[in-house]
Amino acid sequence: MAELDLGTIRDRLLIQAETAGCCAVGVCNQEGLEGGPPSTDLTRQLPGARAAVVFAYPVDEEKLELYMGKIDHAPYQEDYIRSNNITQGLAGEMTNQLRKFGYEAEVVYAGNTPADGTRVDVMPQNERQRKAAELNPAKASDIMMGSIPVISQRHLAAAAGVGFFGMSGNILTTTHGAAVTLGAIVTDADLPPTPVLPPEANYCDECNWCGQVCPTSFMSRTDFTTVKMGEHDHHKYSTREHHMRCASHMMGMAGLSEDGKFSSWGPGRKPLPKQDEQLLPAIMEMGGDLSKRPEVPGGFYDAQRGSKTNIMCSACNLVCHPERKVRAKRLKMWRTGGVSVQHEDGRIETLPVEDARAFLDAMPPERRALYEDIESET
Numbered sequence: 001m002a003e004l005d006l007g008t009i010r011d012r013l014l015i016q017a018e019t020a021g022c023c024a025v026g027v028c029n030q031e032g033l034e035g036g037p038p039s040t041d042l043t044r045q046l047p048g049a050r051a052a053v054v055f056a057y058p059v060d061e062e063k064l065e066l067y068m069g070k071i072d073h074a075p076y077q078e079d080y081i082r083s084n085n086i087t088q089g090l091a092g093e094m095t096n097q098l099r100k101f102g103y104e105a106e107v108v109y110a111g112n113t114p115a116d117g118t119r120v121d122v123m124p125q126n127e128r129q130r131k132a133a134e135l136n137p138a139k140a141s142d143i144m145m146g147s148i149p150v151i152s153q154r155h156l157a158a159a160a161g162v163g164f165f166g167m168s169g170n171i172l173t174t175t176h177g178a179a180v181t182l183g184a185i186v187t188d189a190d191l192p193p194t195p196v197l198p199p200e201a202n203y204c205d206e207c208n209w210c211g212q213v214c215p216t217s218f219m220s221r222t223d224f225t226t227v228k229m230g231e232h233d234h235h236k237y238s239t240r241e242h243h244m245r246c247a248s249h250m251m252g253m254a255g256l257s258e259d260g261k262f263s264s265w266g267p268g269r270k271p272l273p274k275q276d277e278q279l280l281p282a283i284m285e286m287g288g289d290l291s292k293r294p295e296v297p298g299g300f301y302d303a304q305r306g307s308k309t310n311i312m313c314s315a316c317n318l319v320c321h322p323e324r325k326v327r328a329k330r331l332k333m334w335r336t337g338g339v340s341v342q343h344e345d346g347r348i349e350t351l352p353v354e355d356a357r358a359f360l361d362a363m364p365p366e367r368r369a370l371y372e373d374i375e376s377e378t
C-alpha cells in the first residue's frame with residue numbers, strides 16, 4: 001500500500017464516515033482532551049493511543065416521531081439497532097484501514113463500561129488520569145454501578161467538533177441535534193485534529209425541554225457540570241444524578257413520570273425513591289418484576305448484561321432539535337401521547353391516563369403487582 005501522510009489518512013476516514021451517512025465527523029487528540037475526566041485518556045483503551053475519530057449517525061426522523069408521539073415503538077427501536085450496527089461496523093472498517101497503514105486502532109464500544117466484561121480498569125491508572133479524576137471527581141454511585149465508561153464518546157465528540165454539549169449533557173449536532181448515534185475509534189496514528197465548534201454554533205437556549213420530557217429526576221436543576229478540555233471551555237450541562245434513575249426507564253423497569261401525567265415506553269409505575277440510599281432495593285424489586293413480565297416483542301441482546309433488552313426512553317436526546325419549533329412539537333408529543341401499558345402478549349401500548357388506569361384495574365392483582373405498588377390496597 002502506498003505511503004500516505006497522516007492528513008490524507010484522516011481525510012479518507014472522514015469521507016468514509018460521511019459516505020456511510022454520518023451527519024458530523026471529526027478527530028480529536030490527547031492534547032485536545034487534556035483536562036477532561038479520566039475517560040478522555042485514549043490510552044485507557046489502547047496503549048500509545050494518540051487520536052480518536054468520532055462520528056454521528058442520524059436517527060430516522062419519521063420513526064423518531066412515531067416513537068415520541070407514542071404511536072409506535074418498534075420502528076424507532078429497529079432504527080436504533082440498525083444505526084448502532086452501522087456505527088459499530090463503520091468503526092470496525094476504519095480500524096482495518098488504519099491497520100493497513102501500519103497503525104494500531106480499536107473500536108470504542110458505545111457501552112464500554114466495566115460491566116460489559118472488559119478487563120480494563122476504569123479507576124485512574126496513570127498520572128494524567130489521577131489528575132483528571134481530581135478535576136472531575138466521579139460519584140460513588142457511578143463507581144458502584146460500573147457506569148463510568150472506559151472512553152467517553154460524548155467528550156470525544158465535543159473535542160472533535162462533532163457536536164457540543166447541551167444542557168442535557170448529550171451531544172448536539174448542528175443538523176440533527178441530539179438525535180444521533182455516536183461512534184468512535186482510537187488509534188496510535190497521530191491524526192491531525194479537527195476544530196472544536198465555536199460557541200455561536202451551539203443552539204442550546206437552555207429551554208429545559210430535555211428536563212421536561214424526562215420522567216425521572218436524572219438531570220439536576222441546581223448543579224451543573226463544566227467541561228474544560230485542551231484550550232476550550234465547553235458548554236456546561238445539568239449534573240447527572242444516580243445512573244439507575246435513567247437506566248430504570250431506559251430498560252423499561254420504570255415508566256410513569258413523577259407527576260403521573262406521561263411515561264417513557266416502560267409500563268412500570270412503581271415510583272423511584274427520592275433518596276439515593278433507598279434506590280438499590282427498589283431497583284432490585286423492579287428488576288424482579290421485569291423478569292416476570294411477558295417479553296416485549298423485538299429488542300436486542302445487550303452486551304453488558306447479556307440479556308434481551310428494549311430501548312424504552314432516550315426522550316432527552318430525541319426531543320432536542322436545532323429548530324425550536326421541532327423541539328416544541330416533540331415535547332408536546334411525548335408529554336401528551338399517553339402512558340404505557342403492557343398486554344399479556346408482551347405488546348406495549350400507550351393509552352390516555354384514565355384508560356391506562358382502567359386497564360390496570362382490570363388486571364388480576366398478581367399481574368398488576370408487576371407494574372405498580374398494590375400492597376397498601378390489599
Ligand code: SF4
Pocket residue numbers: 166167168169203204205206207208209210211319320321327
Ligand atoms: S432540549 Fe433545550 S435545554 Fe435541552 S439540550 Fe436541547 S436545546 Fe438545550
Ligand code: SF4
Pocket residue numbers: 213214215216218219245246247249250264313314315316317
Ligand atoms: S433517557 Fe429518559 S430517563 Fe434517561 S435522562 Fe433521558 S429522558 Fe431521562
